[in-house]
Amino acid sequence: MERRKFLSMTLGALALAVVPASVRAEDFRKAKPAVWTAHTVDDAIKAMYGSTALTMEGVQLTAPDVASNGGAIPVNFSTDKDVKSIAVFQDANPEAAVMVVSTTKYSVNKYAIKIKMAKSGTITIVAQGNDGKLYAAKKTLDVALGGCEG
């Protein structure tokens, strides 16, 4: 019920045709469906954690200043904080959420992934602390060749 309401709120905010197909993202096993359809980073963070209050510390994020290939941008992130999950968002694609990793009791929270960004923008990593805080780090980068068109 709440999810539908959120979806329709987010959908209402969009003027693009991206919207209807995005609803199919609801078969993601773990994270809440609204997270994956959220267009802006703030909406995705709100859908994921219920708040957008970020503590800009505790998370390390490395990504190139200029990505020559927008289809494969290396992003390395880690945190030493005691967290339950870490999420990657960016504001250069139709939807903001890239991935969410859940911490297991064996996790050493250091990850490297490659992502696509359609244009220059900002990557935001949010690590949900077990203390309730949302630790975060951001990096803005230039993308030489947009990555969504393959």
Added chain:
Amino acid sequence: MAGIKVKAKLKGDIVKVKAMVKHEMMTYNMAEKKTGSRDNANFITHVSATLNGETVMDMSTSQFLSKNPIFKFEFKGIGKKGDKLLMVATDLKGKVYKGKGKIK
């Protein structure tokens, strides 16, 4: 039959893993552009890794990971040389990809 390539190395007390899944990771926009229909979009939505029955990594992913995505992650407190790390990935259409790697 697509699978996951897994390389796991024990360094000190931490197991470092590099995994690659062969997948088009076609976004909705790409599907529309290349095939005319957003229904053809398909990308990995979930990846997990288990060792001796315990989950050591669990992530939900989106269309924005690169084609043939590579993931690097680490864990500790479990696993020794010779143990097999199992990985499973699922995509939007429900196809399951599996892979395993011995910890070296």
